[in-house]
Amino acid sequence: MSNSTRALLLRMAPSIYGPTILFTLGQSAVMPLIPVIAVGMGAGIGLSGFIASALVVGQLAGNLPAGWIVARAGERIAMLIATGVAFFGAIGIVLAPNPGTLGVAVFVIGFAAATFGLARHSFMTTRVPVAFRARALSLIGGSHRLGRFGGPFLAAGILALTASPVAPVWAFVVCLALTALLVTCAPDPEQALPVQRPVEEPEPRTAGIRAAVRHNRAPLARIGGSAAILSGLRTTKDVLLPLWAVSIGMDPAGVALVVGIAGTVDFALFYTSGQVMDRFGRLWAALPATISMAVAFLGLSLTHDSPDALTWLLICAVVIGIGNGLSSGIVLTLGADLAPPGDPSAFLAAWRTLVDFGGATAPLAISAIAAASLPLAAAAAGTLAVLGAAGFARWVPRYVPRAHRKP
Numbered sequence: 001m002s003n004s005t006r007a008l009l010l011r012m013a014p015s016i017y018g019p020t021i022l023f024t025l026g027q028s029a030v031m032p033l034i035p036v037i038a039v040g041m042g043a044g045i046g047l048s049g050f051i052a053s054a055l056v057v058g059q060l061a062g063n064l065p066a067g068w069i070v071a072r073a074g075e076r077i078a079m080l081i082a083t084g085v086a087f088f089g090a091i092g093i094v095l096a097p098n099p100g101t102l103g104v105a106v107f108v109i110g111f112a113a114a115t116f117g118l119a120r121h122s123f124m125t126t127r128v129p130v131a132f133r134a135r136a137l138s139l140i141g142g143s144h145r146l147g148r149f150g151g152p153f154l155a156a157g158i159l160a161l162t163a164s165p166v167a168p169v170w171a172f173v174v175c176l177a178l179t180a181l182l183v184t185c186a187p188d189p190e191q192a193l194p195v196q197r198p199v200e201e202p203e204p205r206t207a208g209i210r211a212a213v214r215h216n217r218a219p220l221a222r223i224g225g226s227a228a229i230l231s232g233l234r235t236t237k238d239v240l241l242p243l244w245a246v247s248i249g250m251d252p253a254g255v256a257l258v259v260g261i262a263g264t265v266d267f268a269l270f271y272t273s274g275q276v277m278d279r280f281g282r283l284w285a286a287l288p289a290t291i292s293m294a295v296a297f298l299g300l301s302l303t304h305d306s307p308d309a310l311t312w313l314l315i316c317a318v319v320i321g322i323g324n325g326l327s328s329g330i331v332l333t334l335g336a337d338l339a340p341p342g343d344p345s346a347f348l349a350a351w352r353t354l355v356d357f358g359g360a361t362a363p364l365a366i367s368a369i370a371a372a373s374l375p376l377a378a379a380a381a382g383t384l385a386v387l388g389a390a391g392f393a394r395w396v397p398r399y400v401p402r403a404h405r406k407p
Contacts, residue, residue, distance in 0.1 A: 015186040016120075016136075019079060019179045022141040023116055024087070026175025027109065027150025027157075028353075029168045030093065031055060034106055037167045038362070043099040050104040054358045058110020060353060065351025066115035067209055070122050074186055080120040083180045086112035089174045114356075123189065125336035125344045131278065131334060138274025138329030145328070149196055212346035219338050219399040224354045226391030227331045229384055230286070231355045232362025233293050234327075235267050236381050237262065237320050239363045243312075244300065247374055248309045262321035270327025276326070277333055283396045286331060286334075289327035296320045298382030301375045314335075331355055335399050370397035 011099045031052065038048035085108060089244060092105030119142060127138045155168040165208045213299065215221060245255040295318040302311035335351040336344070370377035 006250070008111055009201060012189045013139075013211065014186060015182065015189050016123075017139055017143045018182050018186070019116075020120055020140060021147050022175045022179040022182065023083070024144050024147025025111065025151050025154065026090075026147075026172035026179075027086075029092070029155040029175075030109075030172045031150075032152055032358070033155060033165045033168055035380055037093065037096075038099050038102055040165065040176050041096070041102065046075060047099060051099060053130075054106040054355070054359075055110040055113070056104045058107040058112075059114045060110075060356050061107075061359060062111035062114030062318050063118065063349050063353040064209055065111075066118040066352075067345045069115055070345040070349075071343060075119040075123040079183050080180060082112040082114075082116035082119065083176050083183070085330075087113070087161050087173065090169055096164055103204040110213065111147060114352070118345065121332055121335065121348055121352070122345045124332070125339050125348065126341070127189065133333050134277030134282070134329060134333045135274030137272065137332040138271055138277070139296050141273070141328035141331060142267070142270035145263075145270055146168050147213060149263060149267060157322060166196075191195065209346045209349055212340065213350045214329070215338070216338065216347055218348075220350060220354065220393065222395040223334055223338065224351055225358075226286075226290075226388045226395065227351075227355050228333055229359025229362070229388035229391070230290060230327055231331060231359035233297075233381065233388065234324055234361045234384055236366045237324070237357045239367055240297075240374075240381060241317055241320070243370055244304070244313060244374060244378070248304065248313065250310070258317050261314065262324070265318055265321030266325040266328075269322065269357045270328035273328040274333075277330065282330065282337065282400055283392060285326055285330050286392040286396060287322045287389055289330065290392060292319050292323035292326070294385035294389060296323065296382075296384050297378045297385060299384070301378035301382060303377045304378075332402065334396070400407060 006077050032050045033056075035048040038051045043051065066078070066082075069081060073081065089105045089108035089112060092108060093102060096102040096105055119136075124137055124140065154171055158168045158171055159165070161167075206221070238259075241258055242255050245258045250258070273289075296316040299319075300312065300316045303309055303316075306312060333354075335348055338351070339347040362381075366377045366381055369380050
């Protein structure tokens with residue numbers, strides 16, 4: 001990659017990463033409070049959890065339509081559309097008269113988030129040089145992590161001032177307004193960065209989602225299946241670590257400390273992942289990430305009744321954080337590597353749907369097992385991680401071109 005291209009990417013960084021940070025920051029300020037708002041409307045614990053999960057359902061449902069929107073409207077317009085739809089979802093939360101309407105509003109926000117994320121993913125796939133792709137996409141992963149890290153603190157500050165669980169929703173509205181302003185008024189990255197098109201494919205090809213899945217079904221099923229497992233492991237640790245901490249007698253502050261330690265280690269390593277992938281290849285990030293999670297979850301399953309259970313939990317939380325940090329951007333990068341260069345949006349829509357499905361179903365399955373036995377649930381998560389590592393080791397060398405593995 002030339003120095004001029006690198007300098008241009010650095011100059012465009014606020015336009016590229018700023019909208020993602022703002023959108024995720026506002027969304028993350030609201031989502032932890034959805035169960036609180038639902039309970040205040042008279043919903044039970046079970047229904048409140050279902051309403052909160054409508055966000056993931058909305059993302060799953062929104063990925064495929066998002067591919068159609070991005071392919072026809074372009075990334076910038078798609079992001080503005082998604083921001084507008086999310087705005088109506090946020091207003092729906094404020095004005096919702098009952099839990100059903102609240103669930104619909106959360107679903108709409110998830111639907112919009114799918115379009116927003118796919119638009120930025122498609123942009124990075126088509127315009128960032130391969131030599132810098134993993135680092136650029138790791139920064140997207142880091143932008144999401146920064147937003148998810150800062151959102152709850154933003155909500156906590158607003159709640160301390162207002163004591164109203166609906167007040168952080170207005171912070172989301174402000175973040176959406178700033179996002180739209182940045183996308184509209186800042187220099188357009190689509191205009192500044194040329195499409196990185198291979199010589200053998202001088203013109204982009206337009207294909208629908210069905211055609212993209214049909215033509216790429218083998219790598220989509222094989223590498224995509226492993227990526228779905230990795231996504232499931234990421235969401236599983238958000239469920240399993242707090243449950244484990246509570247089960248060994250930790251108080252709420254201790255639970256927050258364990259989760260915070262894992263999150264801090266994760267955030268500290270997000271850019272390292274991109275450097276490893278660009279220098280040594282995608283496998284050098286995917287394998288250490290899944291193997292470290294496998295070791296941590298399997299180790300955790302053996303320590304629940306140990307006298308040093310708290311120490312083992314902290315050690316495993318750090319190892320899980322290392323694995324999650326080393327995997328920052330790997331799912332986005334592998335999707336970009338496998339996508340057809342001329343028209344990636346349809347393939348990426350299918351890819352993100354598969355990955356999000358793994359992220360949604362794995363914690364549900366692990367939670368069902370945890371109802372019977374937490375050590376068994378940790379062992380199941382570790383086994384799942386072993387399967388993911390085996391899939392990456394088997395299929396990444398076959399389907400990801402050597403130029404993408406080691407520029």
